[in-house]
Amino acid sequence: MQVFNTLSKRKEEFVPLHPPFVGIYVCGPTVYDDPHLGHGKSYVSFDVVVRFLRAKGYKVRYVQNITDVGHLLDEDGEDRVIKKARLEKLEPVEIAQKYEVRFFRDMDRLNCLRPDISCRASGHLIEMMELVSELLKRGHAYEVNGNVYFDISTFPDYGKLSRRKVEELRKGSRVEVAEDKRHPADFALWKRADERHIMKWPSPWGAGFPGWHLECSSMAMKYLGESIDIHGGGIDNQFPHHECEIAQSESATGKPFVKYWMHNNMVVMDEKKMSKSLGNFVTLDQLFRQYDPMTVRFFILQGHYRSPQEFSDEALQAAGRGLDRLARFREELLSFRNADEAVARSPFKEHKERFYRAMEDDFNTAAALSVLFDMIRDVQEHVFSSNNASAGAFACAVFEELAESILGLSFEKTAGSQGDDVSCLLDYLVEMRRMFRERKQWELADQIRNRLEKIGVVVEDGQTVSRWRKKQS
């Protein structure tokens, strides 16, 4: 299996440090606002990575952090969480809690598996301080006025992930350099907090809070060991965040921190990166009012995780239609589910192999997805038209494994669309329409169909039964 490693800038054969175990750490969200489509792309991408590694038989431990401590926003030392707390008139902890809940709510809707360990930065201050002490002890850090900085001159490899030279960093720098740093590129491990700062902790260097790269190093190493297999995150975190993680971790342990660095690309909107700070974002919650979460997942899967992805309503609608077709196909295939598949001599083994080959080539979900659509045509020929039950059963099992287990597409009806009062009424209206049709009272039958269409419900007449469904978007 080939994985693109940002460290080497090429695809490498994937060999875990301690097979069959795989430790993967993915940078989690800062919980101060609702997650947007960009978060969706990132976490769906890594969800598929985890799902596929498990399908390949690896024992995966998936760790993801929750950043609830907040990072520096400006020179005043106010961080995003605190700023939001002031705006919403809540405690910082309430803000973090609130948006953590909403983050998982949206990830659940996208059918992302929960991480095996979801760890909050605020619960790991001890570990972070220990890391700072270790770096001080080893001479990789220095203390000035209650601030502790990492001394970049002690780590010659600094820049190896993002291909940057320390000398070049200074020139393009857009922020003012803190005066007490020895070198402008030195970064904070611990920051002193004044009285106004609400989120602060006592430490050997006085009251303060951790630097923004520290939590990932501490928690990744705590739960996955000093060297981990995969570290993932957004490409926009490559520098400085991941670069600093490497410097801290490797200086403290003397061991390689990460074997494979994986970075997902951005969602693009109006020709610009979708992000909070630019203001051109659409939250998942907003999106889900218009599109089914699975449509969003399907949309994400249609692109490659390392490519930028263009967001537009047209693209989302197209994704919805494509997913619809897959869902109908799956429903038809489901009638073969329990047939005897043991005797199957089927062409679908080949589809499975093609799918795996695509996924083994750096998780090419777009190519993998296309195999599913090829399957539609071939199942039509080898199962539906010949009513071949054993081939159908095999195809059904293959489809469930590929589409549902690995790609994480869920075709179960969303709650509220089944068994509630509205559904019962709709069922009755469709039944009524059927009676009109049997008596060839087309006008009355059409009237029902037209009226339902107006409230976004489509009626479809099949060979034997009529069905209704909610129209997407």
Add this chain to the structure above:
RNA sequence: GGCGGCGUAGCCAAGUGGCCAAGGCAGAGGUCUGCAAAACCUUUAUUCAGCGGUUCGAAUCCGCUCGCCGCCUCCA
């Protein structure tokens, strides 16, 4: 200014040296149907931003030009 990347049909998007350039959506024609919808079948880029070069052979490698983006500040 430094580093990195992108430009493939109306839209989204795979493909990075060699069968006719995946797949989805939209479009066109057909089958089915009371009419629709859905489904199914067929079809849709002599061409991969442009110009040169390397090669028996390039969308894929190299050079230049044009356009665009990301990172260098928190960001998935």
